[in-house]
Amino acid sequence: MITLEEAVNQRHSIRSYTADPIPQETVDNLRSFINQCNSVSNLNMHLVLDEPKAFGSLLFSYGMFKGVRNYLVLAGPQVDDLDYRLGYYGAQVMLRAKQLGLDSCWVGGTYHKIPSAFTLRPGDKVKSVIALGFGNGKPVNHRIRQPHEVADLRPDSPDWFVRGVDFALKAPTAINQQKFHFALVDGKVKQTTGWGSFIQMDLGIARYFFEIGAGDHPVDWERNIN
Numbered sequence: 256m257i258t259l260e261e262a263v264n265q266r267h268s269i270r271s272y273t274a275d276p277i278p279q280e281t282v283d284n285l286r287s288f289i290n291q292c293n294s295v296s297n298l299n300m301h302l303v304l305d306e307p308k309a310f311g312s313l314l315f316s317y318g319m320f321k322g323v324r325n326y327l328v329l330a331g332p333q334v335d336d337l338d339y340r341l342g343y344y345g346a347q348v349m350l351r352a353k354q355l356g357l358d359s360c361w362v363g364g365t366y367h368k369i370p371s372a373f374t375l376r377p378g379d380k381v382k383s384v385i386a387l388g389f390g391n392g393k394p395v396n397h398r399i400r401q402p403h404e405v406a407d408l409r410p411d412s413p414d415w416f417v418r419g420v421d422f423a424l425k426a427p428t429a430i431n432q433q434k435f436h437f438a439l440v441d442g443k444v445k446q447t448t449g450w451g452s453f454i455q456m457d458l459g460i461a462r463y464f465f466e467i468g469a470g471d472h473p474v475d476w477e478r479n480i481n
């Protein structure tokens with residue numbers, strides 16, 4: 256398995272997939288990781304396999320997506336920070352999938368909810384899905400912003416903070432908006448963001464990528480998450 260850092264550096268959104276099924280060993284590994292994430296977060300993330308209807312049939316596919324048959328449903332109880340939490344934990348599953356050799360694309364809009372494909376608990380809301388599988392599309396390099404545009408960086412900023420910001424810039428964001436901002440205030444990392452769709456989900460994803468960049472240095476976040 257590749258390292259988390261390698262997974263961050265090798266990941267790009269992939270929207271076209273081969274018909275190759277995901278091997279059972281990979282499915283088992285991913286499912287047990289998803290279960291661990293669900294049990295610490297009380298989210299309801301669910302791996303759906305061999306289900307082509309969410310992204311259209313063979314005759315019709317939505318948007319730019321081709322051949323999507325496997326995806327992770329991002330769902331959870333309707334709490335105030337649901338999007339942020341799904342971002343943080345969904346990012347963990349997406350990168351574990353990459354470590355296991357699977358490509359992905361986070362999808363906020365262009366998919367159909369297929370209720371028969373997964374079980375929700377009363378009150379759970381589906382907020383996004385992540386397409387998963389073996390890509391045959393070409394990745395596009397999308398990074399647009401520079402570190403100083405998304406963080407208060409100073410000559411004396413610690414290395415772990417600079418690396419955290421650098422890794423956050425490698426995270427997927429909806430329409431590549433990268434509207435997050437990081438500052439180090441009294442030893443705590445403060446995240447802020449602008450307005451827009453999926454802005455809180457983007458922020459949660461960026462939080463996890465930042466933590467990977469910070470490496471062994473434990474990040475003291477201003478905002479709590481469980």
Ligand SMILES: Cc1cc2nc3c(=O)[nH]c(=O)nc-3n(C[C@H](O)[C@H](O)[C@H](O)COP(=O)(O)O)c2cc1C
Pocket residue numbers: 266267268269270319360361362363364365383394395397398425426427428429430431453456457460
């Ligand atoms: C919350 C969220 C929602 C997204 N929704 C869509 C979507 O509906 N359709 C799509 O094609 N890509 C979607 N994306 C993928 C982004 O367009 C993509 O991550 C961004 O352009 C950066 O590219 P990269 O992931 O290759 O670095 C979404 C990403 C995020 C984080």
